[in-house]
Amino acid sequence: MSNDHVSNLMKGHMESLAAEGKRADGRGINEFREVKIETGMINTAEGSAMVHLGKTKVLCGIKMLIGTPYGDSPRSGTMTTSTELAPLADQSFDPGPPREQSIELARVVDRGIRESRMIDFEALCIEEGERVWMVYIDLHILDNDGNLFDCCTLAAAAALSNARIPNVQHGIADEDVDLPVTCWPISCTFGKLGDSVILDATSDEEGVMSARFTVAHDENGNLRAAQKGMNGAFTDAEIREAVKTARASDNVLREALKGIQ
Amino acid sequence: MAGQTDMELIKNGVRLDGRKPDELREVKIVAGVLDNADGSCYLEWGNNKIYAGVFGPMECHPRHKQKADRAIVQARYTMAPFSVNDRKRPGLDRRSSEISYIVSQAFEKVVMVEEFPKASIRVDMQVVEAHAGTRCAAMTAASVALADAGIPMRDMIPACASGKVNDIVVLDLNKEEDNYGQADLPLAIIPSTGEVVLLQLDGHLTPDQFEEAMDLATNGCMDLYEKMRAALENRYGGSK
Numbered sequence: 317m318s319n320d321h322v323s324n325l326m327k328g329h330m331e332s333l334a335a336e337g338k339r340a341d342g343r344g345i346n347e348f349r350e351v352k353i354e355t356g357m358i359n360t361a362e363g364s365a366m367v368h369l370g371k372t373k374v375l376c377g378i379k380m381l382i383g384t385p386y387g388d389s390p391r392s393g394t395m396t397t398s399t400e401l402a403p404l405a406d407q408s409f410d411p412g413p414p415r416e417q418s419i420e421l422a423r424v425v426d427r428g429i430r431e432s433r434m435i436d437f438e439a440l441c442i443e444e445g446e447r448v449w450m451v452y453i454d455l456h457i458l459d460n461d462g463n464l465f466d467c468c469t470l471a472a473a474a475a476l477s478n479a480r481i482p483n484v485q486h487g488i489a490d491e492d493v494d495l496p497v498t499c500w501p502i503s504c505t506f507g508k509l510g511d512s513v514i515l516d517a518t519s520d521e522e523g524v525m526s527a528r529f530t531v532a533h534d535e536n537g538n539l540r541a542a543q544k545g546m547n548g549a550f551t552d553a554e555i556r557e558a559v560k561t562a563r564a565s566d567n568v569l570r571e572a573l574k575g576i577q
Numbered sequence: 578m579a580g581q582t583d584m585e586l587i588k589n590g591v592r593l594d595g596r597k598p599d600e601l602r603e604v605k606i607v608a609g610v611l612d613n614a615d616g617s618c619y620l621e622w623g624n625n626k627i628y629a630g631v632f633g634p635m636e637c638h639p640r641h642k643q644k645a646d647r648a649i650v651q652a653r654y655t656m657a658p659f660s661v662n663d664r665k666r667p668g669l670d671r672r673s674s675e676i677s678y679i680v681s682q683a684f685e686k687v688v689m690v691e692e693f694p695k696a697s698i699r700v701d702m703q704v705v706e707a708h709a710g711t712r713c714a715a716m717t718a719a720s721v722a723l724a725d726a727g728i729p730m731r732d733m734i735p736a737c738a739s740g741k742v743n744d745i746v747v748l749d750l751n752k753e754e755d756n757y758g759q760a761d762l763p764l765a766i767i768p769s770t771g772e773v774v775l776l777q778l779d780g781h782l783t784p785d786q787f788e789e790a791m792d793l794a795t796n797g798c799m800d801l802y803e804k805m806r807a808a809l810e811n812r813y814g815g816s817k
Contacts, residue, residue, distance in 0.1 A: 358706050359624060361659035371612045375705060377659025400667055403653060404614050404630025404701035454658040454667065456703065458628055459611045485662070 322523035330524055331510030340521075341370075345514045346561050351572045353470070355478040363479025363495065365576075367471040370518065371461035373405075376471035377454050378479040378495075382486055385441070385448040393440020393448040397426035399455040399468060406460040406519075420545065424503075425455065425468045427541040428532035432501035434476065439496045442488060449481065451495075462519040465530045469503040470569055474576055501540050502569050503532040504562035513554050515565055529555065531562050535570065586742040586754055593754075594623075598747040601737070601797055602710075606718070606808035608725045614701075616726025618808070620718035623751060626706040629718035631726040637697035648693035652681040652700040654715050660707045676712050680719065683765055683774040689729040698728060709755035713737050713763050716775070721805050725812065733805055734774055736765035737797035739790040741782060746789045748797045760786075764794040768802045771795075 330340055337345050349370030358364035361377035385392055399422040401409040429435070440449040453475070455468045477497050483489035507517040507525035517525060526548025532541040539559065544550065550558070586593060596602070602623030611617035614630030621627075637643045642651075654676040658664050669677075680700075688698060700723065702715035713736035720733040740750045741760040750758055760780025766773055782790060 358626070358659055360661055360706050360708075364659065373611070375657075377657060377705070379659050379664035381664060398658070398667055400655075400657070402628075402630075402655070402701065402703050403699065404611065404617070404628060404632075404703060406613050407632045407635070407699075452658065452664055454664075456657050456705065458703070459613050461612065 322520060326520070327524040330521060331512070334509045334512035334514055339514065341518065345512060346565050348516045348565065348568050349518075351470070351569060353474050353572050353576050355474055355576050361475075362482055363475045363477070365471050365474035365478065367467050367474060369463060369467040369470070369516070371459060372463060372467045373457075373459040374464070374467045374471040375456045375458055376468070376475040377456070378475045379452040379454065380479070380482055381450050381452070382442065382447050382488075383450040385445060389437075390445035391441045392437040393435070393451060395426070395430060395435060395437070395451045395453065397422045397429070397453040397455070397472065399425070399457065399464075401457050401460070405457045409460070421464055421468060422455070424465055424530055424541070424543045425472055426453075427543070428469045428501045428503050429453070429472055429476070432499050432532065432534050432540040434473065434497055434499055434501055436496040436498050451476075460519060462517045462522045463505055465505045466503050466516065466569070469501065469532065470573065473500060473502070474573060477573070477577060500535045500570065500573060501532045502566040502573070503530050503541070504566050505530040506558045506561075508548050508550055508554070513550070513558055515561065529558055531559050533563055533566060537563050584753070584757055586757060587745055587747065592742075592747065592751070594751050598745055599793055599796070601749045601800055602751065604801065604804050606721055606804055608721050608808045608812040614722070614726070616722045616724065616728070618718045618721040618725060620714055620721070622710065622714040622717075624706060624708040625704070625711055625714045627711065627714050627718045628703045628705065629715065629722040630701045631699065631719070631722045631728065633698035633726075633728070634693040634696035635699070637695060642697070643695045646694055647690040648688070648696040648698055650681045650684040650688055650690070650698050650700060652684060652702065652719065653677050654680060654702045654704070654712065656704040656707055656711070660704050676715075679775055679777075680712070680716055683716070683734060684719070684723070686772075686774050687730045687732050687734055687767060688723065689731065692729055698723075709750050709752045710738050710763075713765070716765055717801055717805065721808055724809055732767045732769045733802065734765045734767060735798040735801035735805060736763060736775060737794050737801055738763040739794040739797065741780065741786060741790070746786050746793060748793045760790070762790050762794060764791070764798065766795060766798050768799060
């Protein structure tokens with residue numbers, strides 16, 4: 317996903333910058349890049365959103381179909397998240413079945429949305445034990461300049477918030493209604509760069525960082541999902557600090573998300 | 578064609594969407610919309626929405642596909658799951674594979690592949706919203722993306738379909754016409770030579786109707802060609 321080949325010179329440069337609290341692109345270490353959200357551009361989707369996070373661009377489309385509920389939750393709708401690392405987004409993306417990195421990405425985004433109970437699954441029940449709405453969240457990465465985790469979570473949340481249940485098309489009711497959304501999960505992803513921890517890494521930074529940590533909060537500041545990735549490690553103190561930083565830094569994304577409601 | 582119907586798709590020379598038989602849907606082309614790709618294009622054609630991105634020339638993977646004397650073009654056409662009304666399962670299906678294959682071959686005719694032995698030029702086409710005519714739209718977008726990437730080419734390839742509805746030959750089928758019409762003929766040409774690099778046909782056409790359909794689609798391609806050039810002039814300033 318990240319840039320695999322970064323020179324040692326660049327690595328040293330970025331690490332020493334981070335040690336001084338600086339970044340190659342002029343940001344502070346706990347600062348997000350500029351974020352822009354557009355919604356409703358795909359007419360064939362029940363909901364859609366395009367999120368720009370710096371140069372990273374993700375397009376999310378929501379489709380809803382009718383299916384049978386799982387046996388252990390007869391009154392709950394279901395949700396499936398998939399990510400497509402479109403080959404046009406990055407020279408290193410290969411076509412073919414999703415690989416581990418794409419699956420990890422989809423599952424982390426899925427957990428952030430699911431565990432926050434952003435979607436009221438019980439409201440998606442049409443007929444107990446028989447028919448429920450199945451929500452499909454499909455994320456298309458169009459341009460990869462790092463931090464797909466946060467960009468995808470934001471795109472999914474924005475697209476869900478603008479989704480309509482297609483009652484008319486499926487003959488369920490006379491009117492389409494808004495998909496009930498109960499809260500707003502936002503994820504923040506950190507990278508370990510040398511001995512420093514940075515927020516919202518670019519593709520170049522991902523190429524030299526050793527570990528990744530994602531944490532999702534709801535709007536009340538409670539944790540909803542987290543994931544540590546890559547083969548490096550964080551100290552206990554770094555993790556605790558990152559969680560605090562996330563709460564302080566996710567306002568920019570929250571404001572952008574509010575702007576579309 | 579998929580289904581026959583009594584539906585009146587064209588009435589007094591006016592189609593369901595208000596177009597005349599020889600009229601294209603509205604086309605908007607923007608070159609250079611993605612940062613990572615070496616060249617890119619965003620295209621709206623009616624309600625179709627497509628992104629195309631180009632990488633290369635670069636080392637060809639897998640190795641066994643390399644050609645000792647020239648580059649190969651690896652085109653890939655994919656549709657987003659949310660691009661159609663009934664969610665499409667992600668990934669390559671047989672239709673996408675076929676389109677990818679014939680589009681690759683069409684581009685190998687215009688790209689100066691002999692300049693780059695053993696290399697690969699990757700052309701990725703992402704349909705994010707589909708309303709009939711996406712292969713032509715995707716190919717048109719890919720041409721602009723190739724030009725935007727600075728890949729040496731003999732010409733760009735505009736692509737446009739014609740077809741038949743209610744026994745009338747029309748240009749650029751919309752969704753209803755594609756579903757219930759009588760014929761569909763996607764065509765891609767090299768404008769500078771008039772050569773045909775892609776042609777498919779399904780449905781029913783009399784010999785005269787075929788001639789007429791070829792003329793219409795060729796005119797459509799030439800109209801598109803102007804729009805493609807305009808998109809590139811917009812991005813690069815054009816020749817003064």
